[in-house]
Amino acid sequence: MDLITVREIRVASTRDEVVFAPGERPLGGGTWLFSEQQDGLTGLVDLTGLGWPSxxxxxxxxxxxxxxxxxxxxxxxxxxxxxxxxxxxxxxxxxxxxxxxxxxxxxxxxxxxxxxxxxxxxxxxxxxxxxxxxxxxxxxxxxxxxxxxxxxxxxxxxxxxxxxxxxxxxxxxxxxxxxxxxSLTSRTGFRRIALSPLGRTGTLVIARLDATGEVVFTITGGTRRPVQLRFDELPNARALEQSVLAIGEWYSDAHGASDWRRAMSALLADELRIELEGIA
Ligand SMILES: Cc1cc2nc3c(=O)[nH]c(=O)nc-3n(C[C@H](O)[C@H](O)[C@H](O)COP(=O)(O)OP(=O)(O)OC[C@H]3O[C@@H](n4cnc5c(N)ncnc54)[C@H](O)[C@@H]3O)c2cc1C
Missing domain, CATH: 3.30.465.10 (Uridine Diphospho-n-acetylenolpyruvylglucosamine Reductase; domain 3)
Structure with a gap:
């Protein structure tokens, strides 16, 4: 959509140009910025001109x-x-x-x-x-x-x-x-669920088994911010379930109610636990 309050878009090519006047914000790809009204936005500083190697x-x-x-x-x-x-x-x-x-x-x-x-x-x-x-x-x-x-x-x-x-x-x-x-050479498992086949994430659980034996479960989508559960070794089903259910910041919106996200996160985490059990 047109952002009719924006008066200037500057393309930064050096760090000195990455400065923001009141009302200005960084511009990445613009897919979110240009998807909805941005109250108070008067200028954008395009970061893609900095030429950072990807x-x-x-x-x-x-x-x-x-x-x-x-x-x-x-x-x-x-x-x-x-x-x-x-x-x-x-x-x-x-x-x-x-x-x-x-x-x-x-x-x-x-x-x-x-x-x-x-x-x-x-x-x-x-x-x-x-x-x-x-x-x-x-x-x-x-x-x-x-x-x-x-x-x-x-x-x-x-x-x-x-x-x-x-x-x-x-x-x-x-x-x-x-x-x-x-982390790049750890074993990982991935589970995601949404209310419809192409729907926005309801919850997303990733399990990572490190060479040290540490196991990390990371929950996003279902929670308001990322939540990590760390164990020195693969937890048993009960310990994992209790840890997931003890999380207190479940998200609720049109893409899923908080009690559903909580239950699905516990289920998906247990699936990943069983998957990792086979290779631990
Ligand atoms: C059809 C559609 C589907 C989408 N689905 C999803 C989805 O499933 N999940 C989801 O999370 N998002 C979704 N989005 C939102 C958005 O497209 C993504 O989050 C995308 O990754 C944003 O990246 P961008 O580079 O376009 O960000 P921009 O729109 O350029 O910027 C987004 C925000 O981040 C700030 N910003 C950008 N780069 C930096 C930086 N380097 N430092 C500081 N601030 C910065 C901007 O100022 C702005 O406030 C969707 C958008 C569309 C249009």
Whole structure:
């Protein structure tokens, strides 16, 4: 839709140009910004002109730029499998299937995928933000550019604080997410449910079994913000169910009532527990 209050769109090409006057906001792919009325918005600063490489590898992490599109991310599997060649679980089902599974969890077609960005998805901070699901489940860190020219880091699991609310202070920008290498070679399991076959996520549960034996269940979509349940080893059915049912911040909207989301999360988590039990 036309944003009739917007007077200026600037394309930033250097960090010095990533500054925001009152009423201005960062522009990623614009798929959310241009989908509804934006009260008080007078200007946009386009981040895609900064030319950040979508994906970079370091010795310790896979770094995904905030401006990486969902389409680019969905094609990452081969790269991640190459990364796995240096890790302990070559050829295993590592973290890599999650890239495709989470890209497919958006209620959005390939047309949206081609422009919507990973950073935009995290920053909209909807419960059904599956880039949040992906990066929280893999214990990624969010790298944030601060207004004084520095940066700070927070676990993605703590980045979204509530529905459409996150830790970004005014003027701060999400620069990238960094996924630690060990997460990419962990065994993972994925379950998602929606009220209709192509519906928005009701709840999404990802289980991750690390080489250390630690098991992490990450619940998004059903909850108002990501919730992680950590166990030193695979929990038994009762312990897992009690932990899921003890979560106190279930989300409720047209895409699912909170009691349904709670029950489905417990069921899906147990399915993943059984799946991991077979390979632990
Ligand atoms: C048909 C359709 C279906 C959709 N389905 C889903 C869905 O299932 N789940 C879901 O979560 N969303 C969904 N969306 C919403 C949206 O498309 C996605 O969340 C998308 O990933 C947003 O990315 P973007 O780059 O287009 O963000 P933009 O629209 O460019 O920006 C979104 C918000 O994030 C801010 N922002 C963007 N990048 C940064 C950054 N690097 N640092 C700081 N702030 C930033 C912007 O200022 C804005 O407030 C859907 C949208 C459409 C049109």
């Amino acid at each position: 994906v970079t590898e370091t010795d310790t992490a896979l770094s995904i730029a905030a401006t990486c599109t969902i389409a680019e991310l969905s094609r990452l599997t081969p790269l991640v499998l190459r990364t796995g060649e240096r890790g302990p679980s070559r050829g295993s089902q590592g973290g890599s299937p999650l890239f495709w599974q989470c890209a497919n969890s958006l209620l959005a077609s390939f047309k949206i995928w081609n422009v919507a960005t990973v950073g935009g998805n995290l920053c909209v901070s909807l419960p059904a933000g599956s880039m949040t699901s992906l990066s929280a489940a893999l214990d990624a860190e969010a790298v944030i550019w601060t207004t004084d020219g520095g940066e700070r880091r927070v676990p993605v699991a703590d980045f979204v604080t509530d529905v459409q609310s996150n830790v970004l202070a005014p003027g701060e920008v999400l620069r990238s997410i960094e996924i630690p290498r060990p």
